[in-house]
Amino acid sequence: MQPQASKKKKPAKERQVLVCRGTGCESQKAKILFDNLEHELKMLGLDDDIEVKFTGCHGFCQQGPTVIVMPAGTFYCNVQPEDADEIVKIDIKDGGKVERLLFIDPKTKERVLSYKDMKFFSPQRRIVLKNCGFINPEDIDDYIAVGGYQGIQKALGGSRMDVINEIKKSGLRGRGGGGFPTGMKWEFCHNSPGDQKYLICNADEGDPGAFMDRAVLEGDPHAVLEGMMIAAYAIGASKAYIYCRAEYPMAYERSMIAIDQATKRGFLGKKIFGSDMDFEIKLKLGAGAFVCGEETALMASIEGKRGMPMPRPPFPAVKGLFGKPTNINNVETFGNIATIMTKGGDWFASVGTEKSKGTKVFALAGKISYSGLVEIPMGTPLREIIDEIGGGIPNKRKFKAAQTGGPSGGCIPSEHFDIPMDYENLTQVGSIMGSGGLIVTDETTCMVDMAKFFLGFTQKESCGKCVPCRLGTKKMLEVLGDISKGKATMEDLEQLLELAQDVKGGSLCGLGQTAPNPVLSTVRYFRDEYEAHILRKECPARVCVDLIKFEVNEENCQKCGLCFKACPAGAVSWEKKQTAKIDVSKCIKCRSCILACRFNAID
Numbered sequence: 001m002q003p004q005a006s007k008k009k010k011p012a013k014e015r016q017v018l019v020c021r022g023t024g025c026e027s028q029k030a031k032i033l034f035d036n037l038e039h040e041l042k043m044l045g046l047d048d049d050i051e052v053k054f055t056g057c058h059g060f061c062q063q064g065p066t067v068i069v070m071p072a073g074t075f076y077c078n079v080q081p082e083d084a085d086e087i088v089k090i091d092i093k094d095g096g097k098v099e100r101l102l103f104i105d106p107k108t109k110e111r112v113l114s115y116k117d118m119k120f121f122s123p124q125r126r127i128v129l130k131n132c133g134f135i136n137p138e139d140i141d142d143y144i145a146v147g148g149y150q151g152i153q154k155a156l157g158g159s160r161m162d163v164i165n166e167i168k169k170s171g172l173r174g175r176g177g178g179g180f181p182t183g184m185k186w187e188f189c190h191n192s193p194g195d196q197k198y199l200i201c202n203a204d205e206g207d208p209g210a211f212m213d214r215a216v217l218e219g220d221p222h223a224v225l226e227g228m229m230i231a232a233y234a235i236g237a238s239k240a241y242i243y244c245r246a247e248y249p250m251a252y253e254r255s256m257i258a259i260d261q262a263t264k265r266g267f268l269g270k271k272i273f274g275s276d277m278d279f280e281i282k283l284k285l286g287a288g289a290f291v292c293g294e295e296t297a298l299m300a301s302i303e304g305k306r307g308m309p310m311p312r313p314p315f316p317a318v319k320g321l322f323g324k325p326t327n328i329n330n331v332e333t334f335g336n337i338a339t340i341m342t343k344g345g346d347w348f349a350s351v352g353t354e355k356s357k358g359t360k361v362f363a364l365a366g367k368i369s370y371s372g373l374v375e376i377p378m379g380t381p382l383r384e385i386i387d388e389i390g391g392g393i394p395n396k397r398k399f400k401a402a403q404t405g406g407p408s409g410g411c412i413p414s415e416h417f418d419i420p421m422d423y424e425n426l427t428q429v430g431s432i433m434g435s436g437g438l439i440v441t442d443e444t445t446c447m448v449d450m451a452k453f454f455l456g457f458t459q460k461e462s463c464g465k466c467v468p469c470r471l472g473t474k475k476m477l478e479v480l481g482d483i484s485k486g487k488a489t490m491e492d493l494e495q496l497l498e499l500a501q502d503v504k505g506g507s508l509c510g511l512g513q514t515a516p517n518p519v520l521s522t523v524r525y526f527r528d529e530y531e532a533h534i535l536r537k538e539c540p541a542r543v544c545v546d547l548i549k550f551e552v553n554e555e556n557c558q559k560c561g562l563c564f565k566a567c568p569a570g571a572v573s574w575e576k577k578q579t580a581k582i583d584v585s586k587c588i589k590c591r592s593c594i595l596a597c598r599f600n601a602i603d
């Protein structure tokens with residue numbers, strides 16, 4: 001049975017207005033914008049020739065709501081519902097451009113016409129995100145029209161081992177954090193004896209700032225279902241779960257719609273695609289804890305138990321969900337599978353580096369001009385991601401470090417700015433790829449404060465089962481708190497490092513084993529900053545408020561008054577050509593003056 005678009009469906013129109021309705025844009029009235037565009041087209045009698053289509057995330061959420069007019073690819077950003085009228089009249093009817101809504105290149109200061117010419121998009125190589133922003137995620141026919149459900153057809157035409165060998169050939173490694181070879185994992189489960197096997201898609205995505213899995217499920221849910229069908233065939237599973245983070249209602253709903261549509265077409269259920277294979281997918285809402293993303297805790301949660309990790313072995317491939325052989329993969333991992341099946345393992349392996357194949361989606365955030373989702377070939381230098389795609393560091397500030405791998409990861413300092421981003425290189429500098437969080441920092445970021453933020457997160461999320469994780473992270477956090485208040489000694493710093501090793505070595509699961517990483521890597525590369533807090537009672541980045549005097553340095557002050565305008569508490573007094581003064585009795589230590597001052601004049 002070949003997947004065909006519904007007979008009732010009209011052929012896609014060449015001229016389309018693509019409106020992003022991912023979570024980011026939807027929270028900024030994208031639905032009203034969508035309705036207004038449809039209304040305006042109807043009013044001008046253009047609705048027969050032009051389709052307004054809603055899509056998932058384009059990746060450039062910071063500029064949202066975003067609209068792309070096809071086939072020209074005209075990219076409009078920060079579009080408001082009331083802009084619909086102009087887009088329809090000027091662009092669609094008269095063939096012009098709504099200049100004020102075009103993106104302005106930060107370097108050339110010129111307006112860019114097509115998304116293809118934007119530095120944010122042009123260096124990207126999209127495999128997982130290729131349909132996100134271009135198809136309607138709630139329409140199975142849209143997915144079929146771009147070649148969807150061909151990969152599973154091809155898989156079903158061969159043996160299970162053919163599929164596993166193709167994935168092995170591709171070199172794909174799990175994108176959920178560990179980077180374990182996917183084909184090998186499938187083979188373990190395939191070889192595991194059992195009458196019932198399970199497949200799980202891990203969509204718990206708990207790393208602060210990460211949203212690639214959410215974007216894939218919101219923008220291209222059928223690709224994930226197809227990847228799961230192929231995996232299920234390979235390992236011999238007939239039942240599957242998508243474990244979706246509770247905080248992702250849109251991803252959950254669109255996955256539900258996709259499952260429903262695929263079931264109605266006979267792509268899920270009994271004898272899928274007319275084959276001998278039965279396969280059903282259920283959705284399970286996550287329990288709202290970071291640790292539930294860990295595979296053994298996740299399985300416990302699906303079974304209705306408290307989400308707590310269990311020792312391994314036995315590995316899930318041998319004894320997993322309900323005691324049966326189980327294979328767990330991440331959303332992005334599944335998002336690659338159908339394309340690998342249709343284009344071949346060799347094709348996929350031609351992208352990336354020797355040991356890290358394909359692409360990786362990063363959630364770019366922090367002190368960067370353009371944040372959002374970027375998918376780049378493995379091995380792309382960090383510098384290119386930050387300076388080209390991300391538009392560099394704003395306000396003429398300098399790159400300090402990039403934190404990869406979220407709370408389990410580490411930082412990459414400026415001396416490694418040219419590092420090719422792949423599994424091996426990141427490990428070598430003491431960080432990890434993780435699930436793809438990439439937070440950029442500049443000289444206004446305090447590394448003690450950043451370590452404190454991530455450790456605070458893991459400490460709160462510790463499930464409490466292991467003493468080193470439960471109490472060790474708490475003690476570590478106390479020491480970090482003392483350092484940021486200028487109350488710690490050098491002995492405390494040594495104790496912090498010893499504790500870090502105890503927590504790493506004595507914890508059962510990845511949460512505790514990796515929780516100290518942000519501390520260890522910031523001490524490794526920025527020890528001088530820790531020492532400044534301890535020995536000189538100074539925070540060089542002027543972030544740790546207990547170490548800031550909130551006094552204007554008369555020598556540095558250029559009398560510009562920016563601090564006066566920025567202070568929300570009326571604590572700064574200033575008059576033209578006069579040095580500013582801060583009244584500490586009124587100061588609420590919000591740091592607005594420090595962030596506003598361009599001359600480092602506030603101590």
Ligand SMILES: Cc1cc2nc3c(=O)[nH]c(=O)nc-3n(C[C@H](O)[C@H](O)[C@H](O)COP(=O)(O)O)c2cc1C
Pocket residue numbers: 173174175176177178179180202203204205206207290291292293294295296328329330331333509510511
């Ligand atoms: C504390 C903790 C949280 C995790 N959270 C996630 C998550 O949200 N999503 C995910 O895919 N993997 C997560 N993992 C990794 C999973 O345990 C597992 O390795 C992964 O889902 C396997 O899929 P992959 O081989 O496709 O990467 C987490 C691991 C730990 C220790």
Ligand code: SF4
Pocket residue numbers: 291308309461462463464465466467469470507508509510511512513
């Ligand atoms: S390491 Fe921490 S999160 Fe993991 S099982 Fe132990 S206490 Fe729970």
Ligand code: SF4
Pocket residue numbers: 552553556557558559560561562563564574579580596597598599600601602
């Ligand atoms: S912003 Fe800085 S330079 Fe300007 S008046 Fe305030 S302290 Fe002085």
Ligand code: FES
Pocket residue numbers: 020021022023024025026056057058059060061062064065066
């Ligand atoms: S949600 Fe619209 S561009 Fe990301």
